[in-house]
Amino acid sequence: MSSASHSSAAPTADSTRLSFIVGLVLLGFLGLIPILSVAFEDPFLLTLFTRIVIMAIAAVSLNLILGYGGMVSFGHAAYIGVGGYTVGILAFHGVHAAWIQWPLAVLISGIVAALIGLLSLRTKGIFFIMITLALSQLVYYLGNGAFAYGGDDGLNIMKRSDFGGLLNLDNRPTFYYLCWVILLATVFFVHRTVNSRFGMVLQGAKSNDRRMATIGFPVHRYQLTAFVLAGMICGLAGVLTATFTGFISPAMMHWSRSGDLIVMVVLGGMGSLFGPVFGTVAFLLLEEVLSSWTEYWKIVFGPLLVLVVLFARGGIDGAMVRGQAGTLLAGCAAFFLLYGIHTAYEDEWLIPTLILVAACALVWVAKWAVDRKKAASHD
Amino acid sequence: MTEVLKVSNLVKRFGGLTATDNLSLDLRQGEIHAVIGPNGAGKTTMIGQLIGELRPDAGTIHFMGQDITAMPVHQRSASGIARSFQITSIFQNFTALDNVALAVQAHDGHSFRFWAAARKDKSLREPALQALEQVGLAHRADITASALSHGEHRQLEIAMALATKPKLLLLDEPMAGMGPEDSARMVRMLQGIKGSVTILLIEHDMDAVFALADRITVLVYGHAIATGLPDEIRRNAQVRQAYLGDEAAAE
Ligand SMILES: Nc1ncnc2c1ncn2[C@@H]1O[C@H](COP(=O)(O)OP(=O)(O)O)[C@@H](O)[C@H]1O
Numbered sequence A: 001m002s003s004a005s006h007s008s009a010a011p012t013a014d015s016t017r018l019s020f021i022v023g024l025v026l027l028g029f030l031g032l033i034p035i036l037s038v039a040f041e042d043p044f045l046l047t048l049f050t051r052i053v054i055m056a057i058a059a060v061s062l063n064l065i066l067g068y069g070g071m072v073s074f075g076h077a078a079y080i081g082v083g084g085y086t087v088g089i090l091a092f093h094g095v096h097a098a099w100i101q102w103p104l105a106v107l108i109s110g111i112v113a114a115l116i117g118l119l120s121l122r123t124k125g126i127f128f129i130m131i132t133l134a135l136s137q138l139v140y141y142l143g144n145g146a147f148a149y150g151g152d153d154g155l156n157i158m159k160r161s162d163f164g165g166l167l168n169l170d171n172r173p174t175f176y177y178l179c180w181v182i183l184l185a186t187v188f189f190v191h192r193t194v195n196s197r198f199g200m201v202l203q204g205a206k207s208n209d210r211r212m213a214t215i216g217f218p219v220h221r222y223q224l225t226a227f228v229l230a231g232m233i234c235g236l237a238g239v240l241t242a243t244f245t246g247f248i249s250p251a252m253m254h255w256s257r258s259g260d261l262i263v264m265v266v267l268g269g270m271g272s273l274f275g276p277v278f279g280t281v282a283f284l285l286l287e288e289v290l291s292s293w294t295e296y297w298k299i300v301f302g303p304l305l306v307l308v309v310l311f312a313r314g315g316i317d318g319a320m321v322r323g324q325a326g327t328l329l330a331g332c333a334a335f336f337l338l339y340g341i342h343t344a345y346e347d348e349w350l351i352p353t354l355i356l357v358a359a360c361a362l363v364w365v366a367k368w369a370v371d372r373k374k375a376a377s378h379d
Numbered sequence B: 001m002t003e004v005l006k007v008s009n010l011v012k013r014f015g016g017l018t019a020t021d022n023l024s025l026d027l028r029q030g031e032i033h034a035v036i037g038p039n040g041a042g043k044t045t046m047i048g049q050l051i052g053e054l055r056p057d058a059g060t061i062h063f064m065g066q067d068i069t070a071m072p073v074h075q076r077s078a079s080g081i082a083r084s085f086q087i088t089s090i091f092q093n094f095t096a097l098d099n100v101a102l103a104v105q106a107h108d109g110h111s112f113r114f115w116a117a118a119r120k121d122k123s124l125r126e127p128a129l130q131a132l133e134q135v136g137l138a139h140r141a142d143i144t145a146s147a148l149s150h151g152e153h154r155q156l157e158i159a160m161a162l163a164t165k166p167k168l169l170l171l172d173e174p175m176a177g178m179g180p181e182d183s184a185r186m187v188r189m190l191q192g193i194k195g196s197v198t199i200l201l202i203e204h205d206m207d208a209v210f211a212l213a214d215r216i217t218v219l220v221y222g223h224a225i226a227t228g229l230p231d232e233i234r235r236n237a238q239v240r241q242a243y244l245g246d247e248a249a250a251e
């Protein structure tokens, strides 16, 4: 997986700056959503993007360990659940003060991450993936079995977290901006961390952990620390999710949610600062469009992802860093094409799916032909 | 003379195979001590035990008078033992300078520092650049490691080891796979640092060994059959038969 996140040639400073600027512009644009939502009289826009911003926080936290640390955790959604359940359970027992709920949720997420990390970080590769998956499923079944808190039906949160007179979370734009500020803070924190001494150790261990030990690093404790930090940030995303939906259920930590988070990071670009934000925006917008055609939308989404892996190694960010304007334009064009077909065929999904699959096949054949021609001209 | 390293009656078995067979060896302050021996003699296995990646089945290892037989890898490194790998083992996505700076960082306190930018840290970059200069790689400091040549990788390996200011440097076939030009440069480089650090050198290139070594130990089937000055080793009949003779016959 690590080879996919890095191009063979060293990226130039200019192209890296491009992805940096696009990332900042995107974050700035996200800050305008409440205004746009009012301007277009479209409250759903705010709902959709609140979800996007919250998931982006979770994806950025996963990127810290997956992208920079090379730890393929297949259980990251567990912390969304732990954070959400902490808030939900406290609210259920009449504790609404945010200054109790939120720090406690983050703390407990960190403790759960420490336990999972201690058990899983001794292993590598596929075993690490399986163990993180298994342990997060354990957390999932705990939620399922918590009958006092609704079992698998989940639990409604009657009253949102209370920030005193400071913030009113019932006000949707206020809540959105709170999420947005937390996303900005998270991105900035990850930026500082991965470029710090700690970050160097983390990235070195991803690349070559045996060598890290020989030059004198007790690698394991650095990896565990990163694992816990990521869990805590993701726990905060869980707090926001529960507050946003006013509802907690085991579904929020189902293994497929962990898979979605990995896809968001890979789609956007592992080990890049803004990659997971790009990936989350792209993933959830696509989900929005595709899932309105059919509940089997992932059948369409799968091939799309394969295309991304084939055409834009390193995800959206990787394409930007290598200056593959064509790939990016094609990606955007594909999305708008999709959106166009979607609006044209309101209730019908078979035809647009066929069109999409045909388009993908066509592009694939074209790429194959071009590659063959290139290879031939090299001989 | 002070002994930097003292290996006593070291034994390492892999199943039925005794890869290190009652091996004793000592290294004196500042010397280059070469260990030669045919492939499979147990040279890399010996290094593995010195660095702490392999646990010996018997025997002791003393470093600067301290028993380090049970000490974990990262602590041995912290106390001043550095190694270069026989197979190049660097951080491919980092630049040459990043690689060396990471080695410096490993010996500059703990790394639970989350805020200040490590690439702007002079206390890491300057010693790293110095080490690159020592091995003649300073002009390639900003090149991504994966883009460096094989010879440059070997140089970078040694720069990383040197950057930790080790007391003992373990070099496992540093000239392996190098052309004559790169080999000659490596020999000059090692001559340059000779005396400032004690070096255990494993090398197949006999010209390099005889040009560099103060003493030579010959390893056969995990056992040291002879230790002595280069001239003594050259004259030793048992050695000629067991090892050097093979080489001469092959030429
Ligand atoms: N991990 C291992 N497990 C089993 N046998 C090993 C292992 N490492 C090395 N050996 C065996 O030990 C012997 C010495 O190997 P090695 O130390 O690599 O020799 P050298 O470096 O001198 O060529 C060889 O016969 C090798 O096959």
Ligand SMILES: [Mg+2]
Pocket: B043, B044, B045, B086
């Ligand atoms: Mg060897």
